[in-house]
Amino acid sequence: MSKLAELNTDDLKDLYRELILDHARNPRNFGPLRSATHRARGANPLCGDTLELYLELDADEVVRAARFEGTGCAISLASASLLTETVAGLPRHLALQWFEQVTASLTGGRSEFDLGKLMALQGVREFPARVKCATLPWHTMRSAFQQQATTATTTTE
Amino acid sequence: MSHATLAFDKNALDVRSDFPSLTQSVNGQTLVYLDSAASAQQPNTVIEAVQQYHEHDHANVHRGVHSLSHRATEAYEGARDKLCGFLNAASRREIVLTSGTTESINLVAQSFCRPRISAGEQILITHMEHHSNIVPWQILCEQTGAELVVAPIDNRGQLDTDALRELLTEKVFLLAIGHVSNALGSVNPVREIISWAKDLDIPVLVDGAQAVPHMAVDVKDLDCDFYAFSGHKMLGPTGTGVLYGREALLEDMPPWQGGGDMILEVRFDGTVYNDLPYKFEAGTPNISGVVGLGSAVDYLQAIGLTRIAQHEQALLEYMTGQLAGIDGLRLIGTAREKASVQSFLVDDIHPHDLGTILDHQGVAIRTGHHCAMPVMDFFNVPGTARASLALYNDRDDIDRLVAAIRKAQEIFA
Numbered sequence A: 001m002s003k004l005a006e007l008n009t010d011d012l013k014d015l016y017r018e019l020i021l022d023h024a025r026n027p028r029n030f031g032p033l034r035s036a037t038h039r040a041r042g043a044n045p046l047c048g049d050t051l052e053l054y055l056e057l058d059a060d061e062v063v064r065a066a067r068f069e070g071t072g073c074a075i076s077l078a079s080a081s082l083l084t085e086t087v088a089g090l091p092r093h094l095a096l097q098w099f100e101q102v103t104a105s106l107t108g109g110r111s112e113f114d115l116g117k118l119m120a121l122q123g124v125r126e127f128p129a130r131v132k133c134a135t136l137p138w139h140t141m142r143s144a145f146q147q148q149a150t151t152a153t154t155t156t157e
Numbered sequence B: 001m002s003h004a005t006l007a008f009d010k011n012a013l014d015v016r017s018d019f020p021s022l023t024q025s026v027n028g029q030t031l032v033y034l035d036s037a038a039s040a041q042q043p044n045t046v047i048e049a050v051q052q053y054h055e056h057d058h059a060n061v062h063r064g065v066h067s068l069s070h071r072a073t074e075a076y077e078g079a080r081d082k083l084c085g086f087l088n089a090a091s092r093r094e095i096v097l098t099s100g101t102t103e104s105i106n107l108v109a110q111s112f113c114r115p116r117i118s119a120g121e122q123i124l125i126t127h128m129e130h131h132s133n134i135v136p137w138q139i140l141c142e143q144t145g146a147e148l149v150v151a152p153i154d155n156r157g158q159l160d161t162d163a164l165r166e167l168l169t170e171k172v173f174l175l176a177i178g179h180v181s182n183a184l185g186s187v188n189p190v191r192e193i194i195s196w197a198k199d200l201d202i203p204v205l206v207d208g209a210q211a212v213p214h215m216a217v218d219v220k221d222l223d224c225d226f227y228a229f230s231g232h233k234m235l236g237p238t239g240t241g242v243l244y245g246r247e248a249l250l251e252d253m254p255p256w257q258g259g260g261d262m263i264l265e266v267r268f269d270g271t272v273y274n275d276l277p278y279k280f281e282a283g284t285p286n287i288s289g290v291v292g293l294g295s296a297v298d299y300l301q302a303i304g305l306t307r308i309a310q311h312e313q314a315l316l317e318y319m320t321g322q323l324a325g326i327d328g329l330r331l332i333g334t335a336r337e338k339a340s341v342q343s344f345l346v347d348d349i350h351p352h353d354l355g356t357i358l359d360h361q362g363v364a365i366r367t368g369h370h371c372a373m374p375v376m377d378f379f380n381v382p383g384t385a386r387a388s389l390a391l392y393n394d395r396d397d398i399d400r401l402v403a404a405i406r407k408a409q410e411i412f413a
């Protein structure tokens, strides 16, 4: 191994934290949602992955359930999984505020919220090519709320 | 690294030091570049030829009496002559300079096919084509009512040549086929396939983007009608490419774009188009890029494409063997005849994550669908990781790749 400089894997460990790997291996709320009132598809044109996000809103516009399905890298699966946990039970306007806060924090800005578990996604800030993987589920959620017929991609920010 | 790699490799080429970009560190490690199928790195001579052009000879081509314009024209047209020799074309009139494979194929679709094809006639392609040998034909079919027909591949990523032969009927207007698949590395037996098409008078376009950097291509021997490729995959600059076309066919084709350079006389009551190949080169071309491309041809020929092919074949075998030895790694694309490319998947690690972890160790590979989504659909995967070789790679690169994949497996374990 003499030719190799010592490999510094701190950044990598920061990106692939245990929590991220756990959610990627066992995504929560994975699968279709029959009772969905809102849904959208998110596509990452770079890797060809797509995810389908389902929301069930009640008459008061509170998210009763959030589920997703699709293929993706560890970052996007974990982000989607965490998203479904985060927004379940939130009124629409608050869920949308989470969208703003999370995407801002992942793209270099600051969040006014205590992001809790979602802080685990912060490792992507050191990996510019991967920020879109983390933000895609959130953009897809916004599309779902807007009931946009089009596919969300992270390129239309 | 390991002692095995110190073993004498009779096919090794010692050209790495010709490529300045390969001496850099990425994330603290010497770069291992295994993404040449996307874009190859450039040797000193190409970089210097482009710089020399910019520093001394830059002017517009074909339009000035002054010295610089003359020199620019000589350099540009000199590159065309080199490309003519490179392909063993019958005449420089058959070498149309384009911005790349994509433009070359679109030119054939719009100028050769569109004016003549009838509704119900077919364009035959294969399941392993790059999007740029699919979408131009879909556009043509929408414009004309022609039909796109796709020859199947098998589980190893090989073309089903029997099926293709059956699909070659008098309804086929043109066969457009890749020489080497960018996603799978499969080499198609284009020479034989072209001979079948010729028996039925069906013209053939070959997408040679992944072939020209890796093997000697002789368009006379292949007997193809069109051959398309890009400069940036054969050690040249981006924004350059070639459409080889059989002279008799090019003669009969209308211009593809209108503008300067492609005309002899312009009057408001009628315009006379320029001769071949200029009829297809409207506007000021990518002169410096073409100069670099000419230099890339010189470089490849000086080393010799036969030697390059031998080196890369030996290295590909080594790489495939090493990858196959990794537990939980699945090779995608195991055709009998292959060149320079190996796609693969590692259990429980998405290609995108693998790409990030490899990059972190200085190893550059491509991950994703490789602009060949139908191939991904065929194998029922969203994408793959792909390592692709060029003449400057060696066994150390492969060992670094393997070590980096094992590291990724540790992180995801």
Ligand SMILES: Cc1ncc(COP(=O)(O)O)c(C=O)c1O
Binding pocket: B037, B038, B099, B100, B101, B102, B103, B130, B132, B133, B178, B180, B181, B182, B207, B208, B209, B210, B230, B371
């Ligand atoms: C087989 C094949 N055809 C066509 C292309 C398109 O080449 P370009 O983007 O240079 O036009 C590529 C490049 O990725 C390719 O690999």
